[in-house]
Amino acid sequence: MTVTVRFFALVRERAGAAELSLRLEPGATVTAAAEAIAQAIPTVRDLLPRAAFAVNRSYAAGDTILNDGDELAVIPPVSGG
Amino acid sequence: MAEQAGEDWVELRADALDAAAASAFVADPRGGGIAVFAGTTRAERHADGRELLALDYEAYREMAAGQMRDLAARARQRWPILKLALLHRTGRVGLAEPSVVIAVSTPHRGESFEACRFLIDTLKQEVAVWKREVWSDGSGTWVHPEPPLAQRR
Numbered sequence: 001m002t003v004t005v006r007f008f009a010l011v012r013e014r015a016g017a018a019e020l021s022l023r024l025e026p027g028a029t030v031t032a033a034a035e036a037i038a039q040a041i042p043t044v045r046d047l048l049p050r051a052a053f054a055v056n057r058s059y060a061a062g063d064t065i066l067n068d069g070d071e072l073a074v075i076p077p078v079s080g081g
Numbered sequence: 082m083a084e085q086a087g088e089d090w091v092e093l094r095a096d097a098l099d100a101a102a103a104s105a106f107v108a109d110p111r112g113g114g115i116a117v118f119a120g121t122t123r124a125e126r127h128a129d130g131r132e133l134l135a136l137d138y139e140a141y142r143e144m145a146a147g148q149m150r151d152l153a154a155r156a157r158q159r160w161p162i163l164k165l166a167l168l169h170r171t172g173r174v175g176l177a178e179p180s181v182v183i184a185v186s187t188p189h190r191g192e193s194f195e196a197c198r199f200l201i202d203t204l205k206q207e208v209a210v211w212k213r214e215v216w217s218d219g220s221g222t223w224v225h226p227e228p229p230l231a232q233r234r
Contacts, residue, residue: 008141009211010223050225054209057144073141073209079224080138080145080169080210081120081181081201 001026001068005037011051011074014043024066031062033072051076089153090166093140103166103184112163114190116197119179131216135175141209148208152200160196161187167200169210
């Protein structure tokens with residue numbers, strides 16, 4: 001299956017891209033996807049432990065199971081306002 | 082990208098925010114108080130002499146817009162809000178310009194202060210928006226504060 005990964009702020013800059021199409025085994029979790037992201041783009045690996053994740057625009061825990069076509073966003077600590 | 086949820090004005094926008102317009106929007110004959118908060122870019126000088134010129138705001142627009150609407154709904158559950166405006170900038174915000182404007186009208190003043198405070202504090206903890214400091218030497222620094230726990234909801 002394939003999920004669309006979105007990057008923002010410092011993670012986007014480090015990745016050199018705003019999006020990544022990521023192939024995962026069916027049933028993969030957010031945590032598994034994070035490891036796959038780190039392997040695909042080593043320059044963001046050190047930022048991922050502090051980041052949260054959102055699946056289809058809602059914050060999601062690491063054990064959340066992904067589905068084909070999901071949008072997975074890496075959310076570094078927010079600083080709006 | 083105005084989002085009208087009931088009587089709320091909730092919007093992420095790329096051009097200047099108008100606190101007076103937000104205050105006027107929430108004016109209501111049932112109200113006894115309007116609280117308006119504007120968060121603005123503060124001048125800073127780094128120890129090495131660099132000066133802050135502006136803040137650049139980036140949003141995960143599709144998520145942040147929904148979070149802001151949800152925040153407005155949560156505030157309405159807690160306080161007797163008559164009308165509410167919750168506005169956030171994207172793009173470059175110069176010194177003294179507002180990056181966020183919140184206006185709330187309620188029957189009594191205490192409720193409007195409390196609701197306004199809740200909205201800005203929770204927005205800063207949760208909403209998928211980021212700022213980057215733009216310095217006079219051409220450098221830029223993303224602001225990613227600790228702790229991230231509050232946003233793991």
